[in-house]
Amino acid sequence: MDQNDRLAINGGNPVRNQYLPYAKQWIDSEDIKAVEEVLQDDFLTTGPKVTQFEQKMAQYVGAKYAVSFINGTAALHAACYAANIQFGDEVITTPLSFVATANCILYHGALPVFADIDPSTYNISPKSIQSLITEKTKAIIPVDFSGQACDYDEILLIAKKNNLIVIEDAAHALGAKYKGKSIGSISDMTMFSFHPVKHITTGEGGIITTNNEEFYEKLVQFRNHGITRDFKKFKNNDGPWFYEMQLLGFNYRLNDIQAALGISQLKKINKFISIRKKYVELYNQAFADMSSIQIPKQLQGSDSSWHLYVIRLNLEKLSCDRKTIFEALQKENIGINVHYIPIYLHPFYQSIGYKKGLCPIAEKTYEEIITLPLFPLMSEEDVMDVIKGVKKVISYYSLK
Numbered sequence: 001m002d003q004n005d006r007l008a009i010n011g012g013n014p015v016r017n018q019y020l021p022y023a024k025q026w027i028d029s030e031d032i033k034a035v036e037e038v039l040q041d042d043f044l045t046t047g048p049k050v051t052q053f054e055q056k057m058a059q060y061v062g063a064k065y066a067v068s069f070i071n072g073t074a075a076l077h078a079a080c081y082a083a084n085i086q087f088g089d090e091v092i093t094t095p096l097s098f099v100a101t102a103n104c105i106l107y108h109g110a111l112p113v114f115a116d117i118d119p120s121t122y123n124i125s126p127k128s129i130q131s132l133i134t135e136k137t138k139a140i141i142p143v144d145f146s147g148q149a150c151d152y153d154e155i156l157l158i159a160k161k162n163n164l165i166v167i168e169d170a171a172h173a174l175g176a177k178y179k180g181k182s183i184g185s186i187s188d189m190t191m192f193s194f195h196p197v198k199h200i201t202t203g204e205g206g207i208i209t210t211n212n213e214e215f216y217e218k219l220v221q222f223r224n225h226g227i228t229r230d231f232k233k234f235k236n237n238d239g240p241w242f243y244e245m246q247l248l249g250f251n252y253r254l255n256d257i258q259a260a261l262g263i264s265q266l267k268k269i270n271k272f273i274s275i276r277k278k279y280v281e282l283y284n285q286a287f288a289d290m291s292s293i294q295i296p297k298q299l300q301g302s303d304s305s306w307h308l309y310v311i312r313l314n315l316e317k318l319s320c321d322r323k324t325i326f327e328a329l330q331k332e333n334i335g336i337n338v339h340y341i342p343i344y345l346h347p348f349y350q351s352i353g354y355k356k357g358l359c360p361i362a363e364k365t366y367e368e369i370i371t372l373p374l375f376p377l378m379s380e381e382d383v384m385d386v387i388k389g390v391k392k393v394i395s396y397y398s399l400k
Helices: 003-009 029-039 048-061 072-082 100-106 126-132 152-161 213-222 256-266 269-287 322-331 347-351 360-366 380-397
Strands: 065-069 090-093 111-114 137-141 165-169 189-193 206-210 309-313 369-372
Touching: 029 256, 048 065, 048 206, 048 256, 065 072, 065 213, 072 100, 072 165, 072 189, 072 206, 072 213, 090 100, 100 111, 100 137, 126 152, 137 152, 152 165, 206 213, 269 309, 269 380, 322 369, 322 380
Parallel strands: 090 111, 090 137, 137 165, 165 189
Antiparallel strands: 065 206, 189 206, 309 369
16 A cells, blocks of 8 residues: 555545645844844944854853854864864764764864763763763763753763863753753853754854853854964064964854844744744643654753654554655655764764664664654644644554
8 A cells, every 4th residue: 555545545635735844944024124234234244243142142041151153063163172172082972963963073083982862862871971981082062952951960970070071062952951050051162053943043153152261262263263363362463453373273253144133033032932832732732642652751850942843653553664654744744854863874974984783772763753843933723733644644554
């Protein structure tokens, strides 16, 4: 029986007439006005809006400093530089993330070491981290998967005992909290992403927040070609025009157009998160009694900001695999996704020596998860359509 036969059995028509993406930005007239004002101003880049955006981000998360970058990957690259990660070092991270989380380690000639995940939260397992520490370990890069905080009591304790730096990949977690503390104020450095599918957007963009002045100064210099204009740091000084390139940095600067959009978007962050949480409750209520689906579980003390809503299929109670469910939901015009293919399973990582079986919990999780649409611009009717579509497909493929 092919997919068209299945749809015919269920009435022939998909639950939605139009395709619903899994995520989408919300840009309103205030955002457009903010960008237009910059376009009519004196500065398009390296101007006052960038500084203003950084200050507002630092204030929002409760950190002393914030340094913006052209994207989240550049921000992670810079954070690894600030942490003095070098050739031959090892950095422990999770495989269940976008490739940028590990790529930033390779950029510095260091080795990503993949720790397995907690089977309930899908976040990196502190126990697995502990088992992988060697004399070469320099840092830990945990990822706040889907928007919920990792177990930072345990992770920071491990880091302190072993003199390790924690670079938190919080691309999913702007607005999240851990035991009452805002994500962005806890780890040595924290990265947020402003890609269009994230909580707020600058088109592309990223930022590092930190309470460490030394890290802050290194981040600022790294994103600007390694140049400093601070005369107190000069090796020479030929006059008031002088500047020095003191390290091999990159052009990773955010511009004022992007920063203006970020400032405007940040004003709406609490509204955006509130809507996300409301929709998560609707999903949880709808799927709670479905034995073929596992809804997301929360770590005690973590207040997620819900970037993603990830369900897990109980394949033992279904007559098909995850691919069949995925394709059936697509035919219902529901834009689902999968987050993520374990990083070390990608061909490049396989080519440099990583093997399947490295993190069995992460690999099994990958085979069973599907990301459902979740974004503030959705309507409640959209959410109900997703629920109907999931129930329709799961009901058809459930073992009787």
